[in-house]
Amino acid sequence: xxxxxxxxxxxxxxxxxxxxxxxxxxxxxxxxxxxxxxxxxxxxxxxxxxxxxxxxxxxxxxxxxxxxxxxxxxxxxxxxxxxxxxxxxxxxxxxxxxxxxxxxxxxxxxxxxxxxxxxxxxxxxxxxxxxxxxxxxxxxxxxxxxxxxxxxxxxxxxxxxxxxxxxxxxxxxxxxxxxxxxxxxxxxxxxxxxxxxxxxxxxxxxxxxxxxxxxxxxxxxxxxxxxxx
Amino acid sequence: xxxxxxxxxxxxxxxxxxxxxxxxxxxxxxxxxxxxxxxxxxxxxxxxxxxxxxxxxxxxxxxxxxxxxxxxxxxxxxxxxxxxxxxxxxxxxxxxxxxxxxxxxxxxxxxxxxxxxxxxxxxxxxxxxxxxxxxxxxxxxxxxxxxxxxxxxxxxxxxxxxxxxxxxxxxxxxxxxxxxxxxxxxxxxxxxxxxxxxxxxxxxxxxxxxxxxxxxxxxxxxxxxxxxx
DNA sequence: GTTGAAATTAGTACGAA
DNA sequence: TTCGTACTAATTTCAAC
Numbered sequence: 001x002x003x004x005x006x007x008x009x010x011x012x013x014x015x016x017x018x019x020x021x022x023x024x025x026x027x028x029x030x031x032x033x034x035x036x037x038x039x040x041x042x043x044x045x046x047x048x049x050x051x052x053x054x055x056x057x058x059x060x061x062x063x064x065x066x067x068x069x070x071x072x073x074x075x076x077x078x079x080x081x082x083x084x085x086x087x088x089x090x091x092x093x094x095x096x097x098x099x100x101x102x103x104x105x106x107x108x109x110x111x112x113x114x115x116x117x118x119x120x121x122x123x124x125x126x127x128x129x130x131x132x133x134x135x136x137x138x139x140x141x142x143x144x145x146x147x148x149x150x151x152x153x154x155x156x157x158x159x160x161x162x163x164x165x166x167x168x169x170x171x172x173x174x175x176x177x178x179x180x181x182x183x184x185x186x187x188x189x190x191x192x193x194x195x196x197x198x199x200x201x202x203x204x205x206x207x208x209x210x211x212x213x214x215x216x217x218x219x220x221x222x223x224x225x226x227x228x229x
Numbered sequence: 230x231x232x233x234x235x236x237x238x239x240x241x242x243x244x245x246x247x248x249x250x251x252x253x254x255x256x257x258x259x260x261x262x263x264x265x266x267x268x269x270x271x272x273x274x275x276x277x278x279x280x281x282x283x284x285x286x287x288x289x290x291x292x293x294x295x296x297x298x299x300x301x302x303x304x305x306x307x308x309x310x311x312x313x314x315x316x317x318x319x320x321x322x323x324x325x326x327x328x329x330x331x332x333x334x335x336x337x338x339x340x341x342x343x344x345x346x347x348x349x350x351x352x353x354x355x356x357x358x359x360x361x362x363x364x365x366x367x368x369x370x371x372x373x374x375x376x377x378x379x380x381x382x383x384x385x386x387x388x389x390x391x392x393x394x395x396x397x398x399x400x401x402x403x404x405x406x407x408x409x410x411x412x413x414x415x416x417x418x419x420x421x422x423x424x425x426x427x428x429x430x431x432x433x434x435x436x437x438x439x440x441x442x443x444x445x446x447x448x449x450x451x452x453x454x455x456x457x458x
Numbered sequence: 459g460t461t462g463a464a465a466t467t468a469g470t471a472c473g474a475a
Numbered sequence: 476t477t478c479g480t481a482c483t484a485a486t487t488t489c490a491a492c
Contacts, residue, residue, distance in 0.1 A: 075261065118388065131399070158347055164344075165339075273468070284479080288476090
């Protein structure tokens with residue numbers, strides 16, 4: 001209420017038009033594609049792979065960086081090796097009007113890898129990476145629960161990270177099965193959706209809130225998943 | 230069942246001991262720290278920042294890469310600029326014994342950025358990045374729902390990505406408030422936890438399943454969140 | 459937007475501590 | 476192991492086209 005209602009960060013509403021101050025053409029996307037898969041390529045090699053000249057690659061590379069399309073370059077790390085093999089999702093119900101405090105407290109927690117404000121049942125989802133399960137429990141009960149802004153939490157553990165793509169790009173969709181569903185309307189749709197689409201199934205019971213009672217049973221078929229690679 | 234039950238991917242159980250074939254000392258962690266924040270630093274600059282010689286930096290850098298501690302280097306991209314500003318989480322209930330098919334279908338969906346198998350209410354969580362809300366709906370109803378392995382889905386939208394740290398490292402915890410809770414036990418704990426810790430609160434109602442009825446209302450306090458930066 | 463040069467820097471291979 | 480140095484190869488910058 002004290003400020004503008006424009007969307008600041010990423011993933012917000014739909015105010016973000018494509019290419020504010022930078023024309024995002026196919027070449028730019030191709031550059032992003034290469035850099036996503038190999039963030040350490042030399043600009044010369046980048047130019048070669050994209051099919052443009054060195055100078056052009058340098059210009060575009062700098063433009064993408066200066067314009068903030070490329071936020072940073074980072075190394076993807078095997079967390080098992082660094083001793084942080086336990087991942088957990090903590091769904092947080094936040095006391096309204098205390099969002100600011102909640103966010104400030106988050107900044108104090110380095111083990112938080114990701115935090116997003118969501119629609120639906122809870123208000124936010126936090127992803128943490130820890131050395132063992134006990135640490136997750138300690139974090140939730142001793143640290144999160146002590147934040148006045150936190151009204152309630154619900155924790156689930158991640159048993160396996162099946163897929164982690166560096167960063168999705170629009171060009172990826174063309175490689176999937178079939179063409180994109182619509183000709184990529186230049187801007188998004190309405191922002192405050194607060195939706196919760198569900199796909200119920202006759203076998204499960206039509207009007208049920210999606211199997212709220214199933215808290216165990218997600219382990220039987222997991223062995224068969226191993227040899228799918 | 231047809232193969233070994235060892236953990237394949239990352240974030241799996243707790244079989245991952247620290248430093249299989251590579252001693253993860255403080256210097257290695259410091260290298261990871263620098264590379265996480267700037268994946269494009271030259272090895273010379275890296276050596277300078279870590280405080281080792283260039284030759285040593287090259288050796289260690291290569292060792293980390295060859296050993297798989299560093300998986301890849303990537304560019305962090307502002308998705309608003311690329312036209313994929315809508316993020317959604319899809320919680321999937323998977324038909325047991327069809328995990329393999331589910332995983333295979335996932336590989337066919339390039340707009341999926343992250344997929345993890347979780348304990349708790351659902352079996353898996355998928356994060357997708359799309360151009361608009363309609364595309365998310367189309368994906369859930371037309372593509373996910375058509376996969377026989379998918380029993381049910383529940384979708385929530387991400388209104389704001391508050392925090393996204395490149396990759397958490399053990400050394401980060403020392404920078405938080407207070408010291409780490411325990412002296413970093415070398416290995417994790419039990420794997421199949423299937424836990425769902427919760428911190429209920431008198432104000433909300435003790436035995437309630439965490440406000441299942443609250444589907445809206447996560448927007449009021451969000452304006453105050455803007456000036457917290 | 460492209461090509462081709464010079465200047466700088468990165469990567470490699472050694473011996474010594 | 477790690478460091479320091481010299482050597483080679485590559486990249487980046489800057490110029491003209």
